[in-house]
Amino acid sequence: MRRLLLTALLAVPVVLGAGGLAARRPAPAPGAPAALVAVGRERRIRDDDIAFYRRRIAGDPTGAIDLVKLGALLLQRARGTGDESDLAAAEASARRSLANRAVRNDAAWQLLAGALLGQHRFVEAREAAERLAALDPDDAPRRAVLGEIELELGHYPEADALFARLAPRRYTPALAPRYARWLELRGHAGEARRLLEWARDAAWRDEATPVDQRAWYELRLGELALRFGALDEARRRLDAGLALVPDDWHLLAARSRLALAQRDYRTAVELGDSSLARHLDPATLAAVGDARRADGDTAQAEQYYRAMEAATRGPGGGFHRAWYLALLDHDRRVPEVLAAVTKDLETRRDAYGYDLLAWALYKSGRIPEARRAAARALAWGTEEPQIRAHADSIAAAR
Template identity: 40%
Template sequence: MSTRRSATVLLLAAASAAAIWSGYVRPMQRLQAAEAASRERTQLEQHIRTEDIAFWMKRASEDPQSAEDRAMAAGLLLQRAREGGGLDDYRAAEALAREALALRGERNGKAGLVLASALLAQHLFPEALATATDLVKASPEATAYRSLLAELLVEMGRYDEAGAQFDSLAAVRRSLSVAPRYARYLEFRGENDRARRVLIEARGEALAQGNLPREQVAWFALRVADIHLRNGRLDVAERVLEEGLRDAPDDGRLWALMARLHAARGDWERTLEAVDRVGDSMDIVTRSLAGDAWAALGDSARAREAWHATEQQALANPEPFNRQWTMFHLERGMDLNATRALLEQEIHVRTDVFGWAQLAWARLQTGDVPGAQDAIARAMATGTQDGWLFYVAGLVAEGAGDDVTARRWFERALGVNPHFHHRYADDARGRLARD
């Protein structure tokens, strides 16, 4: 090799190395540094919160009459529960808030708000609604109380009343305590695009504030990614999730949604990788999804193991209105009569869209087609545009022998979201292809 040629090769090698350095290695280093900084900040926030819980609890023990100390500790326990999904923290927050309210019923909205939120998180909807109603009666001008009441009305399926509450919050609908709840309401009303815009704007505001806890910043990313995913924009959802994970690299909720996203694409290896990152906040959907992933990869033993773990988790922490649990049974055709009986019982209390939709499916699977038709009609009366909802409507129509209507619903399901479910989207396509 000549000297000139050697020099050229060396120059090319150096240029390539520089290009790789500036185009790949340096951005990766920056990314890793940003993740490390986010992780450090999250750990610091968690450490401060743990210390603060101990601080306020100690003060509460020093003053048996102090409602304020108990309310402060309860609020922090609620925050920690939201981040880690810990049922014990929700229960502790609830107990402390009750103590605080017993000590001082008036001018104690902080404890009332924590109590209602902790009850909501545990699906104790009627009492949560009653608590929020009391809060609004005591302080009708407080945005946070009315916003929580509106959320509970949505959860209970009382959409007209929720709408009235949101109308009264029109001036502050863009605030961070109202916007995500309003977006959820808009989705039930079938205004998915508007809901998405509201959420995107709220996330922008949350990011701009700069001083929100990482857990809350991550939550806004979760909501925005979720609405993209449920409307079939998988690439956008993935980008938002990746952004969220840069802020909160270990947030289990973001990883759980990432698992669903990969499952929607049929990428089972990456589904399992994401499930592995979920950690302690693993919910029933995610755990059972792991089973579906193993099954799709042909490992039936590990699939059964994951599904068994799902059952054990649900049985260890029984809670009312556990739609993930009833869905788990309906998807697998398990314990159908008992599942239907539970849904029949709960729909008297909580008349929401997805409660009616699950009941429709349960009735269909137990041979009650007229009952299923009635339930799905009620589920769709609100105007919700959801792929799975339309899919169930298609199944019910098919069960009633109305194949034309069934086709229409399957097409609409896939129109709203071609990836509405990692299994049933393909099933809908298959049913359409049969004709």
């Protein structure tokens, strides 16, 4: 995946020229050197463990446990790097483990569900999660995984039933993030924030919590604050995350979007380019282009937009909604995006899917249909500002 995106970006040489992406060195956060040493140590241990289990599996390909351990490490690495090849390798490890041991191999089903979820293959992930939950119906974390996938598919009554039964146990680290996501989607963003704060504090109290997991909580809270316009809170959270993992591309991209919202365009470009140097994300390309345009550099902005268009032609995995939203926001390839989201809704009828459909119809000038889709997006009571802003624009259109 990274090779595909790199090829796409190299097709736009102006971005990579003087003052562009390749010419920039990532800007470390304050205190970054010590933090990078700690993070680097954890990554080296993880990569050494991956190499170790690959050697063991080569010597004994008929085992099951080592394959699960290898897959879990690959899945952990993929979450940090965005490398889809690691997701595919984690899936392959899970399937090989299940082929080697069909019974009493719950960990392989859990790994398979996680790898498929990471690839946005939600229907298949649901099948794996159902198999996992059926092996122990009383296991709350397994039910939470299934509930998360039901949310992604837009099966809200099923998700409601699952999470309602988990309410007494929501203040446990294994459940809290998924339960918070359910609260957020069902119109309770304040409760979601409080639960995430509890989980973040619990992670800090547990000395065994990896640094990148602690940083993830800051990212999650920072993005939530950013979406709801609490910019000072977003900055505090995202800067806290970057103090832990200064080179995390998710945090750098989110911090770039925050700088753009604060009209600090040069910081938005600098942080966005730092993120792109680590992971070539089309939505971040669009954000940096917006910052360039707002700062008066329309020529460079256009190069970023062209790079965004090229990069979105590369994905070999699942449907990437943030990428298509970026295309719509910049009036690029609207008919193609409309066709893609229409197909996606055949299996994934959630609020974000209907919002994307509404926005694509609006950009296509099909206002009555856009209004009907926007109503479907709002029907389940979400407080998501993006969905409501789109609905307001569509309602005001003539």
